[in-house]
Amino acid sequence: MGFVSDALASIGLNEFVITLMFVNAILAMSIYLTLYGGMFSLANAGFMAIGSYVSVILTQNHDWPFLPAILVGMVAAGLIAIPIGLPVLRLRDIYLAIATIGFVEITRIMILNFDKIIAEVYTRLHMESEPPKITNGPLGITGIPVETKLEYLIVTVIILSYFMIRMHRSRFGRALAAIRQDENVAASQGINVVYYKNAAFILGAMMAGLGGGFSGHLSRIIQPGSYGFGTAVDILAYSVLGGISSWYGPILGGLALTALPEVLRPLKEYTGLINGVVLLIFIAYLPGGLGDPALWRSVRKTAGRIVNFINKGKTANAGA
Template identity: 45%
Template sequence: MAAWLGTFWDVYSNLVLSVGTNALLALSIWLTLACGMLSIANAGFMALGAYASALLTVDLGWPFPVVLAAGMAAPALMAFLIGKPTLRLSGVYLAMATLAFGEVVRIVLLNADAITGGALGLNGIPQLTQWWHVALALVAVLLLLWRLRVSRIGRAFEAIREDEVAAGLMGMDVDGCKMLAFVLGAAIAGLAGALNAHLTFFIGPDEYGFDRAVEILTMAILGGIGSLTGPVLGAVILTVLPELLRVLQQFRLVINGLILVLIVLFLPRGIWDVARFRQWRDAAARRRP
Protein backbone atom coordinates (compact mmCIF):
# COMPACT_ATOMS: atom_id res chain seq x y z
CA MET A 1 0.00 0.00 0.00
CA ALA A 2 2.80 2.39 0.92
CA ALA A 3 4.60 1.63 -2.35
CA TRP A 4 1.41 2.31 -4.32
CA LEU A 5 0.87 5.62 -2.55
CA GLY A 6 4.47 6.58 -3.21
CA THR A 7 4.12 5.80 -6.91
CA PHE A 8 0.81 7.67 -7.10
CA TRP A 9 2.33 10.75 -5.47
CA ASP A 10 5.36 10.69 -7.75
CA VAL A 11 3.10 10.66 -10.81
CA TYR A 12 0.20 12.86 -9.72
CA SER A 13 1.65 15.14 -7.04
CA ASN A 14 1.51 18.22 -9.31
CA LEU A 15 -2.10 17.41 -10.22
CA VAL A 16 -3.10 17.10 -6.56
CA LEU A 17 -1.39 20.37 -5.65
CA SER A 18 -2.97 22.04 -8.67
CA VAL A 19 -6.37 21.02 -7.28
CA GLY A 20 -5.50 22.94 -4.11
CA THR A 21 -4.35 26.10 -5.90
CA ASN A 22 -7.37 26.01 -8.22
CA ALA A 23 -9.64 25.65 -5.18
CA LEU A 24 -8.09 28.84 -3.80
CA LEU A 25 -8.81 30.59 -7.10
CA ALA A 26 -12.41 29.38 -7.10
CA LEU A 27 -12.84 30.62 -3.52
CA SER A 28 -11.36 33.99 -4.50
CA ILE A 29 -14.03 34.56 -7.14
CA TRP A 30 -16.71 33.06 -4.85
CA LEU A 31 -16.03 35.92 -2.46
CA THR A 32 -16.85 38.59 -5.03
CA LEU A 33 -19.85 36.65 -6.34
CA ALA A 34 -21.11 36.33 -2.75
CA CYS A 35 -21.20 40.15 -2.63
CA GLY A 36 -23.08 40.38 -5.90
CA MET A 37 -20.10 41.38 -8.09
CA LEU A 38 -19.28 39.64 -11.36
CA SER A 39 -15.54 40.35 -11.35
CA ILE A 40 -13.30 38.52 -13.83
CA ALA A 41 -10.02 40.07 -12.68
CA ASN A 42 -8.83 37.06 -10.69
CA ALA A 43 -6.53 35.76 -13.41
CA GLY A 44 -4.81 39.16 -13.42
CA PHE A 45 -4.52 39.13 -9.63
CA MET A 46 -3.10 35.61 -9.81
CA ALA A 47 -0.51 36.85 -12.31
CA LEU A 48 0.52 39.72 -10.02
CA GLY A 49 0.96 37.35 -7.09
CA ALA A 50 2.87 34.82 -9.19
CA TYR A 51 5.29 37.31 -10.75
CA ALA A 52 5.82 39.36 -7.58
CA SER A 53 6.67 36.27 -5.54
CA ALA A 54 8.80 34.67 -8.26
CA LEU A 55 10.87 37.83 -8.81
CA LEU A 56 11.47 38.24 -5.09
CA THR A 57 12.63 34.63 -4.86
CA VAL A 58 14.80 34.54 -7.98
CA ASP A 59 16.31 38.04 -7.85
CA LEU A 60 16.45 38.82 -4.13
CA GLY A 61 16.32 35.41 -2.46
CA TRP A 62 13.66 36.38 0.07
CA PRO A 63 12.34 33.68 2.47
CA PHE A 64 9.35 31.74 1.20
CA PRO A 65 6.84 32.91 3.87
CA VAL A 66 7.72 36.55 3.15
CA VAL A 67 7.42 35.88 -0.58
CA LEU A 68 3.93 34.43 -0.10
CA ALA A 69 2.90 37.47 1.93
CA ALA A 70 4.22 39.76 -0.82
CA GLY A 71 2.36 37.68 -3.41
CA MET A 72 -0.85 38.43 -1.53
CA ALA A 73 -0.08 42.10 -0.82
CA ALA A 74 0.71 43.10 -4.42
CA PRO A 75 -2.68 42.14 -5.94
CA ALA A 76 -4.53 43.33 -2.83
CA LEU A 77 -2.96 46.78 -3.21
CA MET A 78 -3.77 46.83 -6.92
CA ALA A 79 -7.37 45.79 -6.18
CA PHE A 80 -7.69 48.66 -3.71
CA LEU A 81 -6.37 51.15 -6.27
CA ILE A 82 -8.61 50.06 -9.15
CA GLY A 83 -11.56 49.27 -6.90
CA LYS A 84 -12.46 52.90 -6.28
CA PRO A 85 -13.54 53.64 -9.87
CA THR A 86 -14.30 50.08 -10.98
CA LEU A 87 -16.73 49.03 -8.25
CA ARG A 88 -19.09 51.85 -9.17
CA LEU A 89 -20.04 49.62 -12.10
CA SER A 90 -22.24 46.55 -11.85
CA GLY A 91 -23.29 43.53 -13.85
CA VAL A 92 -21.83 43.09 -17.31
CA TYR A 93 -20.11 46.49 -17.16
CA LEU A 94 -18.12 45.42 -14.09
CA ALA A 95 -17.28 42.13 -15.82
CA MET A 96 -16.00 43.99 -18.89
CA ALA A 97 -13.92 46.43 -16.82
CA THR A 98 -12.29 43.70 -14.72
CA LEU A 99 -11.69 41.55 -17.78
CA ALA A 100 -9.96 44.52 -19.41
CA PHE A 101 -7.80 44.91 -16.30
CA GLY A 102 -6.71 41.29 -16.61
CA GLU A 103 -5.73 41.82 -20.22
CA VAL A 104 -3.79 44.97 -19.30
CA VAL A 105 -1.83 42.99 -16.71
CA ARG A 106 -1.06 40.27 -19.26
CA ILE A 107 0.10 42.77 -21.89
CA VAL A 108 2.30 44.63 -19.40
CA LEU A 109 3.92 41.35 -18.35
CA LEU A 110 4.37 40.45 -22.00
CA ASN A 111 6.15 43.70 -22.87
CA ALA A 112 8.24 44.24 -19.72
CA ASP A 113 10.99 41.97 -21.03
CA ALA A 114 13.73 43.30 -18.79
CA ILE A 115 11.78 42.44 -15.62
CA THR A 116 9.34 39.64 -16.45
CA GLY A 117 11.13 37.90 -19.30
CA GLY A 118 8.41 38.92 -21.75
CA ALA A 119 6.92 36.16 -23.87
CA LEU A 120 9.62 33.76 -22.65
CA GLY A 121 8.39 34.09 -19.08
CA LEU A 122 10.38 33.34 -15.95
CA ASN A 123 12.34 30.10 -15.79
CA GLY A 124 14.19 28.37 -12.99
CA ILE A 125 11.82 29.30 -10.16
CA PRO A 126 12.76 27.14 -7.14
CA GLN A 127 10.17 24.47 -6.34
CA LEU A 128 9.50 25.61 -2.78
CA THR A 129 5.80 24.77 -2.62
CA GLN A 130 5.15 21.61 -0.62
CA TRP A 131 1.88 19.77 -0.16
CA TRP A 132 1.42 21.08 3.36
CA HIS A 133 1.80 24.67 2.15
CA VAL A 134 -1.17 24.23 -0.18
CA ALA A 135 -3.18 22.29 2.41
CA LEU A 136 -2.53 24.86 5.13
CA ALA A 137 -3.40 27.75 2.81
CA LEU A 138 -6.64 26.09 1.71
CA VAL A 139 -7.72 25.27 5.26
CA ALA A 140 -6.86 28.78 6.47
CA VAL A 141 -8.80 30.42 3.63
CA LEU A 142 -11.80 28.14 4.17
CA LEU A 143 -11.85 28.94 7.90
CA LEU A 144 -11.51 32.65 7.20
CA LEU A 145 -14.31 32.68 4.63
CA TRP A 146 -16.56 30.51 6.82
CA ARG A 147 -16.07 32.88 9.75
CA LEU A 148 -16.68 35.83 7.46
CA ARG A 149 -19.82 34.27 6.03
CA VAL A 150 -21.49 33.72 9.42
CA SER A 151 -20.48 37.16 10.68
CA ARG A 152 -22.31 40.45 10.34
CA ILE A 153 -20.19 41.29 7.29
CA GLY A 154 -21.19 38.02 5.63
CA ARG A 155 -24.85 38.78 6.18
CA ALA A 156 -24.24 42.22 4.68
CA PHE A 157 -22.67 40.53 1.63
CA GLU A 158 -25.77 38.42 1.20
CA ALA A 159 -28.07 41.42 1.53
CA ILE A 160 -26.05 43.37 -1.05
CA ARG A 161 -26.17 40.42 -3.45
CA GLU A 162 -29.94 40.18 -3.14
CA ASP A 163 -30.71 43.91 -3.37
CA GLU A 164 -27.95 46.51 -3.25
CA VAL A 165 -30.33 49.49 -2.99
CA ALA A 166 -32.31 47.98 -0.12
CA ALA A 167 -29.08 47.09 1.71
CA GLY A 168 -27.92 50.68 1.43
CA LEU A 169 -31.23 52.00 2.71
CA MET A 170 -30.88 49.71 5.74
CA GLY A 171 -27.66 51.48 6.68
CA MET A 172 -25.13 48.97 5.34
CA ASP A 173 -21.81 50.24 4.00
CA VAL A 174 -22.27 48.90 0.48
CA ASP A 175 -19.10 50.45 -0.95
CA GLY A 176 -17.00 49.27 1.99
CA CYS A 177 -18.31 45.70 1.77
CA LYS A 178 -17.67 45.57 -1.97
CA MET A 179 -14.15 46.86 -1.52
CA LEU A 180 -13.46 44.32 1.24
CA ALA A 181 -14.66 41.43 -0.93
CA PHE A 182 -12.70 42.69 -3.93
CA VAL A 183 -9.42 43.19 -2.05
CA LEU A 184 -9.66 39.96 -0.06
CA GLY A 185 -10.51 38.01 -3.20
CA ALA A 186 -7.46 39.53 -4.92
CA ALA A 187 -5.22 38.53 -2.00
CA ILE A 188 -6.46 34.93 -2.15
CA ALA A 189 -5.91 34.81 -5.92
CA GLY A 190 -2.41 36.21 -5.39
CA LEU A 191 -1.69 33.51 -2.81
CA ALA A 192 -2.76 30.86 -5.32
CA GLY A 193 -0.50 32.45 -7.94
CA ALA A 194 2.49 32.53 -5.59
CA LEU A 195 2.05 28.89 -4.60
CA ASN A 196 1.58 27.84 -8.21
CA ALA A 197 4.66 29.78 -9.38
CA HIS A 198 6.86 27.92 -6.90
CA LEU A 199 5.35 24.62 -7.97
CA THR A 200 5.75 24.67 -11.75
CA PHE A 201 9.31 26.11 -12.17
CA PHE A 202 8.02 28.37 -14.98
CA ILE A 203 5.41 31.08 -15.44
CA GLY A 204 4.47 33.01 -18.58
CA PRO A 205 1.96 35.77 -19.46
CA ASP A 206 -0.22 33.46 -21.55
CA GLU A 207 -1.09 31.45 -18.43
CA TYR A 208 -3.13 34.36 -17.07
CA GLY A 209 -5.21 35.45 -20.03
CA PHE A 210 -8.90 35.29 -20.87
CA ASP A 211 -8.94 31.48 -20.91
CA ARG A 212 -7.73 31.34 -17.31
CA ALA A 213 -10.26 33.95 -16.21
CA VAL A 214 -13.14 31.95 -17.70
CA GLU A 215 -11.82 28.76 -16.15
CA ILE A 216 -11.79 30.30 -12.67
CA LEU A 217 -15.35 31.56 -13.10
CA THR A 218 -16.49 28.17 -14.40
CA MET A 219 -15.10 26.42 -11.30
CA ALA A 220 -17.20 28.56 -8.97
CA ILE A 221 -20.37 28.40 -11.08
CA LEU A 222 -20.04 24.65 -11.65
CA GLY A 223 -19.74 23.83 -7.97
CA GLY A 224 -22.24 26.45 -6.83
CA ILE A 225 -21.85 29.65 -4.84
CA GLY A 226 -24.42 28.76 -2.20
CA SER A 227 -21.71 27.36 0.08
CA LEU A 228 -17.95 27.11 0.41
CA THR A 229 -18.06 23.46 -0.64
CA GLY A 230 -19.26 24.31 -4.14
CA PRO A 231 -16.20 26.20 -5.45
CA VAL A 232 -13.85 23.54 -4.06
CA LEU A 233 -15.89 20.80 -5.75
CA GLY A 234 -15.89 22.73 -9.03
CA ALA A 235 -12.11 23.15 -8.82
CA VAL A 236 -11.63 19.42 -8.26
CA ILE A 237 -13.83 18.51 -11.25
CA LEU A 238 -12.30 20.97 -13.71
CA THR A 239 -8.74 20.11 -12.64
CA VAL A 240 -9.14 16.34 -12.82
CA LEU A 241 -11.40 16.27 -15.89
CA PRO A 242 -8.66 17.16 -18.43
CA GLU A 243 -6.60 14.24 -17.09
CA LEU A 244 -9.53 11.88 -17.57
CA LEU A 245 -10.15 13.28 -21.07
CA ARG A 246 -6.53 13.67 -22.11
CA VAL A 247 -7.31 12.65 -25.70
CA LEU A 248 -9.60 15.71 -25.91
CA GLN A 249 -7.06 18.12 -24.39
CA GLN A 250 -7.21 20.48 -27.38
CA PHE A 251 -10.96 20.88 -26.80
CA ARG A 252 -10.57 21.77 -23.11
CA LEU A 253 -11.99 25.29 -23.52
CA VAL A 254 -14.92 23.95 -25.55
CA ILE A 255 -15.67 21.42 -22.82
CA ASN A 256 -15.44 24.10 -20.11
CA GLY A 257 -17.84 26.35 -22.06
CA LEU A 258 -20.27 23.48 -22.63
CA ILE A 259 -20.19 22.62 -18.92
CA LEU A 260 -20.89 26.25 -18.02
CA VAL A 261 -23.87 26.44 -20.40
CA LEU A 262 -25.35 23.15 -19.13
CA ILE A 263 -24.95 24.20 -15.51
CA VAL A 264 -26.62 27.56 -16.10
CA LEU A 265 -29.52 25.89 -17.94
CA PHE A 266 -30.17 22.87 -15.74
CA LEU A 267 -28.39 23.54 -12.42
CA PRO A 268 -28.38 27.32 -11.99
CA ARG A 269 -27.30 27.00 -8.37
CA GLY A 270 -24.45 24.63 -9.22
CA ILE A 271 -23.85 20.99 -8.36
CA TRP A 272 -23.59 21.59 -4.61
CA ASP A 273 -26.98 23.14 -3.91
CA VAL A 274 -27.89 22.80 -0.25
CA ALA A 275 -31.51 23.87 -0.83
CA ARG A 276 -31.94 21.17 -3.49
CA PHE A 277 -30.45 18.54 -1.16
CA ARG A 278 -32.91 19.55 1.55
CA GLN A 279 -35.82 19.24 -0.87
CA TRP A 280 -34.69 15.74 -1.83
CA ARG A 281 -34.34 14.82 1.85
CA ASP A 282 -37.79 16.15 2.72
CA ALA A 283 -39.34 14.38 -0.29
CA ALA A 284 -37.70 11.11 0.72
CA ALA A 285 -38.96 11.55 4.29
CA ARG A 286 -42.52 12.10 3.08
CA ARG A 287 -42.41 8.91 1.01
CA ARG A 288 -41.47 6.79 4.00
CA PRO A 289 -44.37 4.81 5.52
Protein backbone atom coordinates (compact mmCIF):
# COMPACT_ATOMS: atom_id res chain seq x y z
CA MET A 1 0.00 0.00 0.00
CA GLY A 2 2.81 2.35 0.86
CA PHE A 3 4.16 1.94 -2.64
CA VAL A 4 0.81 2.89 -4.21
CA SER A 5 0.34 5.97 -2.04
CA ASP A 6 3.92 7.10 -2.79
CA ALA A 7 3.27 6.73 -6.51
CA LEU A 8 0.04 8.74 -6.24
CA ALA A 9 1.69 11.42 -4.11
CA SER A 10 4.40 11.81 -6.72
CA ILE A 11 1.81 13.00 -9.27
CA GLY A 12 0.28 15.42 -6.78
CA LEU A 13 -2.37 13.19 -5.24
CA ASN A 14 -1.49 13.15 -1.55
CA GLU A 15 -3.87 11.82 1.07
CA PHE A 16 -5.68 15.13 1.49
CA VAL A 17 -6.40 15.37 -2.23
CA ILE A 18 -7.60 11.77 -2.40
CA THR A 19 -9.94 12.39 0.54
CA LEU A 20 -11.26 15.51 -1.21
CA MET A 21 -11.77 13.48 -4.39
CA PHE A 22 -14.08 11.11 -2.56
CA VAL A 23 -15.97 13.95 -0.88
CA ASN A 24 -16.64 15.42 -4.31
CA ALA A 25 -17.66 12.00 -5.59
CA ILE A 26 -20.38 11.96 -2.90
CA LEU A 27 -21.50 15.44 -3.94
CA ALA A 28 -21.61 14.38 -7.59
CA MET A 29 -23.79 11.40 -6.64
CA SER A 30 -26.15 13.71 -4.77
CA ILE A 31 -26.91 15.75 -7.89
CA TYR A 32 -27.16 12.59 -10.01
CA LEU A 33 -30.26 11.61 -8.07
CA THR A 34 -32.19 14.73 -9.05
CA LEU A 35 -30.87 14.66 -12.61
CA TYR A 36 -32.07 11.05 -12.86
CA GLY A 37 -35.57 12.31 -12.18
CA GLY A 38 -35.14 14.97 -14.87
CA MET A 39 -34.83 17.82 -12.38
CA PHE A 40 -32.18 20.38 -13.24
CA SER A 41 -31.57 21.44 -9.66
CA LEU A 42 -28.38 23.20 -8.57
CA ALA A 43 -29.41 23.48 -4.92
CA ASN A 44 -26.86 20.95 -3.66
CA ALA A 45 -24.17 23.51 -2.84
CA GLY A 46 -26.66 25.11 -0.43
CA PHE A 47 -27.43 21.81 1.26
CA MET A 48 -23.73 21.09 1.41
CA ALA A 49 -23.24 24.40 3.24
CA ILE A 50 -26.02 23.54 5.69
CA GLY A 51 -24.63 20.06 6.40
CA SER A 52 -21.16 21.48 6.77
CA TYR A 53 -22.05 24.34 9.13
CA VAL A 54 -24.48 22.34 11.28
CA SER A 55 -22.03 19.49 11.81
CA VAL A 56 -19.04 21.76 12.45
CA ILE A 57 -20.97 23.89 14.95
CA LEU A 58 -22.00 20.71 16.77
CA THR A 59 -18.46 19.33 17.00
CA GLN A 60 -16.83 22.71 17.70
CA ASN A 61 -19.24 24.47 20.06
CA HIS A 62 -21.07 21.56 21.63
CA ASP A 63 -18.35 18.89 21.74
CA TRP A 64 -20.34 16.33 19.84
CA PRO A 65 -18.53 13.29 18.47
CA PHE A 66 -17.91 13.34 14.71
CA LEU A 67 -20.29 10.70 13.39
CA PRO A 68 -23.50 11.84 15.15
CA ALA A 69 -22.68 15.42 14.19
CA ILE A 70 -22.46 14.74 10.46
CA LEU A 71 -25.60 12.60 10.62
CA VAL A 72 -27.46 15.52 12.24
CA GLY A 73 -26.05 17.81 9.54
CA MET A 74 -27.38 15.41 6.92
CA VAL A 75 -30.85 15.34 8.50
CA ALA A 76 -30.86 19.14 8.81
CA ALA A 77 -30.18 19.47 5.09
CA GLY A 78 -32.99 17.01 4.39
CA LEU A 79 -35.45 18.90 6.62
CA ILE A 80 -34.69 22.21 4.94
CA ALA A 81 -35.14 20.55 1.55
CA ILE A 82 -38.82 19.84 2.31
CA PRO A 83 -40.15 23.44 2.29
CA ILE A 84 -37.76 24.36 -0.55
CA GLY A 85 -38.65 21.44 -2.78
CA LEU A 86 -42.43 21.64 -2.53
CA PRO A 87 -42.82 25.01 -4.29
CA VAL A 88 -39.65 25.01 -6.39
CA LEU A 89 -39.96 21.61 -8.04
CA ARG A 90 -43.00 22.80 -9.96
CA LEU A 91 -40.56 24.70 -12.15
CA ARG A 92 -38.68 23.10 -15.01
CA ASP A 93 -35.41 23.29 -16.86
CA ILE A 94 -33.62 26.58 -16.70
CA TYR A 95 -36.19 28.15 -14.37
CA LEU A 96 -35.62 25.41 -11.81
CA ALA A 97 -31.85 25.84 -12.20
CA ILE A 98 -32.00 29.57 -11.56
CA ALA A 99 -34.46 29.29 -8.67
CA THR A 100 -32.17 26.76 -6.99
CA ILE A 101 -29.14 28.98 -7.62
CA GLY A 102 -31.18 31.65 -5.84
CA PHE A 103 -31.59 29.27 -2.91
CA VAL A 104 -27.83 28.61 -2.85
CA GLU A 105 -27.02 32.32 -2.81
CA ILE A 106 -29.63 33.11 -0.15
CA THR A 107 -28.23 30.32 2.03
CA ARG A 108 -24.71 31.64 1.58
CA ILE A 109 -25.73 35.21 2.44
CA MET A 110 -27.74 34.03 5.45
CA ILE A 111 -24.73 32.11 6.79
CA LEU A 112 -22.48 35.07 6.05
CA ASN A 113 -24.70 37.40 8.10
CA PHE A 114 -26.04 34.92 10.63
CA ASP A 115 -24.45 36.69 13.59
CA LYS A 116 -25.83 40.04 12.42
CA ILE A 117 -29.32 38.57 12.16
CA ILE A 118 -29.07 37.08 15.67
CA ALA A 119 -27.83 40.40 17.04
CA GLU A 120 -30.71 42.21 15.32
CA VAL A 121 -33.20 39.79 16.87
CA TYR A 122 -31.64 40.30 20.30
CA THR A 123 -31.95 44.07 20.11
CA ARG A 124 -35.52 43.91 18.77
CA LEU A 125 -36.56 41.62 21.64
CA HIS A 126 -34.66 43.80 24.15
CA MET A 127 -32.64 40.87 25.41
CA GLU A 128 -29.93 41.76 27.88
CA SER A 129 -27.36 39.07 27.13
CA GLU A 130 -24.62 39.42 24.56
CA PRO A 131 -25.64 37.82 21.23
CA PRO A 132 -23.52 34.76 20.47
CA LYS A 133 -21.07 34.58 17.60
CA ILE A 134 -21.85 31.42 15.66
CA THR A 135 -20.79 31.56 12.03
CA ASN A 136 -18.21 34.35 12.30
CA GLY A 137 -19.22 36.05 9.06
CA PRO A 138 -16.79 36.04 6.14
CA LEU A 139 -13.90 34.77 8.26
CA GLY A 140 -15.70 31.49 8.86
CA ILE A 141 -15.09 28.91 11.56
CA THR A 142 -11.44 28.07 12.09
CA GLY A 143 -9.48 25.45 13.99
CA ILE A 144 -11.79 22.58 13.14
CA PRO A 145 -10.24 19.21 14.02
CA VAL A 146 -9.59 17.01 10.98
CA GLU A 147 -11.88 14.06 11.58
CA THR A 148 -12.73 12.93 8.04
CA LYS A 149 -10.84 9.78 7.17
CA LEU A 150 -10.51 8.15 3.79
CA GLU A 151 -11.94 4.88 5.16
CA TYR A 152 -15.23 6.57 6.17
CA LEU A 153 -15.55 8.08 2.73
CA ILE A 154 -14.87 4.86 0.85
CA VAL A 155 -17.44 3.05 3.01
CA THR A 156 -19.95 5.85 2.36
CA VAL A 157 -19.36 5.74 -1.39
CA ILE A 158 -19.83 1.96 -1.39
CA ILE A 159 -23.08 2.22 0.58
CA LEU A 160 -24.39 4.98 -1.68
CA SER A 161 -23.39 3.02 -4.79
CA TYR A 162 -25.30 0.00 -3.50
CA PHE A 163 -28.28 2.28 -2.92
CA MET A 164 -27.97 3.67 -6.46
CA ILE A 165 -27.72 0.22 -8.08
CA ARG A 166 -30.78 -0.95 -6.17
CA MET A 167 -32.62 2.24 -6.99
CA HIS A 168 -32.39 1.75 -10.76
CA ARG A 169 -34.34 -1.50 -10.55
CA SER A 170 -36.77 -0.44 -7.83
CA ARG A 171 -40.22 1.09 -8.10
CA PHE A 172 -38.72 4.38 -6.93
CA GLY A 173 -36.05 4.43 -9.63
CA ARG A 174 -38.41 3.40 -12.40
CA ALA A 175 -40.85 6.09 -11.33
CA LEU A 176 -38.07 8.70 -11.48
CA ALA A 177 -36.99 7.50 -14.93
CA ALA A 178 -40.59 7.73 -16.14
CA ILE A 179 -40.88 11.27 -14.77
CA ARG A 180 -37.64 12.23 -16.51
CA GLN A 181 -38.92 10.98 -19.86
CA ASP A 182 -42.31 12.63 -19.64
CA GLU A 183 -43.94 14.04 -16.56
CA ASN A 184 -47.46 14.10 -18.01
CA VAL A 185 -47.35 10.50 -19.21
CA ALA A 186 -45.90 9.39 -15.87
CA ALA A 187 -48.71 11.15 -14.02
CA SER A 188 -51.31 9.59 -16.28
CA GLN A 189 -49.96 6.14 -15.40
CA GLY A 190 -50.66 6.71 -11.74
CA ILE A 191 -47.19 7.79 -10.63
CA ASN A 192 -47.39 10.40 -7.87
CA VAL A 193 -45.09 12.90 -9.57
CA VAL A 194 -44.97 15.42 -6.73
CA TYR A 195 -44.13 12.73 -4.17
CA TYR A 196 -41.33 11.10 -6.18
CA LYS A 197 -39.76 14.38 -7.28
CA ASN A 198 -39.69 15.68 -3.72
CA ALA A 199 -38.41 12.37 -2.36
CA ALA A 200 -35.51 12.42 -4.83
CA PHE A 201 -34.82 16.08 -4.03
CA ILE A 202 -34.76 15.43 -0.27
CA LEU A 203 -32.56 12.34 -0.61
CA GLY A 204 -30.18 14.29 -2.85
CA ALA A 205 -30.13 17.10 -0.27
CA MET A 206 -29.28 14.62 2.49
CA MET A 207 -26.41 13.19 0.45
CA ALA A 208 -25.14 16.71 -0.21
CA GLY A 209 -25.45 17.49 3.51
CA LEU A 210 -23.42 14.39 4.30
CA GLY A 211 -20.77 15.40 1.77
CA GLY A 212 -20.76 18.87 3.33
CA GLY A 213 -20.25 17.39 6.80
CA PHE A 214 -17.26 15.43 5.56
CA SER A 215 -15.79 18.41 3.71
CA GLY A 216 -16.26 20.65 6.76
CA HIS A 217 -14.12 18.35 8.89
CA LEU A 218 -11.42 18.07 6.26
CA SER A 219 -9.71 21.41 5.85
CA ARG A 220 -9.69 23.00 9.37
CA ILE A 221 -11.63 26.02 8.15
CA ILE A 222 -15.02 26.67 6.57
CA GLN A 223 -16.09 29.96 5.02
CA PRO A 224 -19.41 30.93 3.44
CA GLY A 225 -17.54 32.01 0.31
CA SER A 226 -16.82 28.41 -0.61
CA TYR A 227 -20.49 27.45 -0.98
CA GLY A 228 -21.73 29.79 -3.70
CA PHE A 229 -22.68 29.77 -7.36
CA GLY A 230 -19.25 28.47 -8.37
CA THR A 231 -19.52 25.40 -6.15
CA ALA A 232 -23.04 24.70 -7.39
CA VAL A 233 -21.84 24.69 -10.99
CA ASP A 234 -18.74 22.65 -10.11
CA ILE A 235 -20.90 19.90 -8.60
CA LEU A 236 -22.96 19.86 -11.79
CA ALA A 237 -19.76 19.66 -13.84
CA TYR A 238 -18.56 16.59 -11.88
CA SER A 239 -21.78 14.83 -12.60
CA VAL A 240 -22.17 15.78 -16.26
CA LEU A 241 -18.54 15.18 -17.12
CA GLY A 242 -18.63 11.82 -15.41
CA GLY A 243 -21.75 10.97 -17.34
CA ILE A 244 -25.31 10.82 -16.15
CA SER A 245 -26.24 7.69 -18.04
CA SER A 246 -24.83 5.37 -15.36
CA TRP A 247 -24.57 5.38 -11.57
CA TYR A 248 -20.77 5.22 -11.57
CA GLY A 249 -20.36 8.16 -13.97
CA PRO A 250 -20.72 10.87 -11.31
CA ILE A 251 -18.23 9.07 -9.05
CA LEU A 252 -15.67 8.97 -11.85
CA GLY A 253 -16.39 12.60 -12.68
CA GLY A 254 -15.98 13.74 -9.06
CA LEU A 255 -12.71 11.83 -8.68
CA ALA A 256 -11.26 12.90 -12.04
CA LEU A 257 -12.20 16.58 -11.93
CA THR A 258 -10.85 17.01 -8.39
CA ALA A 259 -7.62 15.24 -9.27
CA LEU A 260 -7.08 17.14 -12.53
CA PRO A 261 -5.91 20.53 -11.17
CA GLU A 262 -3.65 18.77 -8.66
CA VAL A 263 -2.03 16.64 -11.35
CA LEU A 264 -1.61 19.79 -13.47
CA ARG A 265 -0.08 21.70 -10.54
CA PRO A 266 3.49 21.55 -11.96
CA LEU A 267 2.29 23.76 -14.83
CA LYS A 268 2.16 26.61 -12.28
CA GLU A 269 0.26 29.62 -13.62
CA TYR A 270 -1.08 27.64 -16.58
CA THR A 271 -2.92 25.16 -14.31
CA GLY A 272 -6.28 26.90 -14.51
CA LEU A 273 -6.03 27.42 -18.26
CA ILE A 274 -5.14 23.80 -19.08
CA ASN A 275 -7.83 22.65 -16.64
CA GLY A 276 -10.44 24.59 -18.63
CA VAL A 277 -9.08 23.31 -21.94
CA VAL A 278 -9.20 19.70 -20.73
CA LEU A 279 -12.78 20.26 -19.55
CA LEU A 280 -13.68 21.54 -23.03
CA ILE A 281 -12.00 18.62 -24.78
CA PHE A 282 -13.65 16.08 -22.46
CA ILE A 283 -17.12 17.45 -23.02
CA ALA A 284 -16.62 17.85 -26.77
CA TYR A 285 -15.28 14.37 -27.42
CA LEU A 286 -17.02 12.41 -24.66
CA PRO A 287 -20.54 13.83 -24.73
CA GLY A 288 -21.77 10.84 -22.71
CA GLY A 289 -19.17 11.47 -20.03
CA LEU A 290 -16.39 9.31 -18.61
CA GLY A 291 -18.82 6.67 -17.38
CA ASP A 292 -20.66 6.32 -20.68
CA PRO A 293 -21.35 2.58 -21.09
CA ALA A 294 -20.96 2.89 -24.88
CA LEU A 295 -17.47 4.36 -24.39
CA TRP A 296 -16.41 1.45 -22.19
CA ARG A 297 -17.86 -1.07 -24.65
CA SER A 298 -15.81 0.43 -27.46
CA VAL A 299 -12.72 0.50 -25.21
CA ARG A 300 -13.25 -3.19 -24.43
CA LYS A 301 -13.76 -3.95 -28.12
CA THR A 302 -10.56 -2.14 -29.09
CA ALA A 303 -8.65 -3.87 -26.31
CA GLY A 304 -10.05 -7.22 -27.45
CA ARG A 305 -8.96 -6.50 -31.01
CA ILE A 306 -5.45 -5.66 -29.86
CA VAL A 307 -5.29 -8.85 -27.79
CA ASN A 308 -6.57 -10.84 -30.76
CA PHE A 309 -4.01 -9.22 -33.01
CA ILE A 310 -1.18 -10.11 -30.62
CA ASN A 311 -2.48 -13.68 -30.22
CA LYS A 312 -2.74 -14.05 -33.99
CA GLY A 313 0.82 -12.92 -34.32
CA LYS A 314 1.86 -15.50 -31.75
CA THR A 315 0.04 -18.38 -33.51
CA ALA A 316 1.45 -17.25 -36.83
CA ASN A 317 4.92 -17.33 -35.33
CA ALA A 318 4.22 -20.74 -33.81
CA GLY A 319 3.07 -22.00 -37.22
CA ALA A 320 6.24 -20.81 -38.85
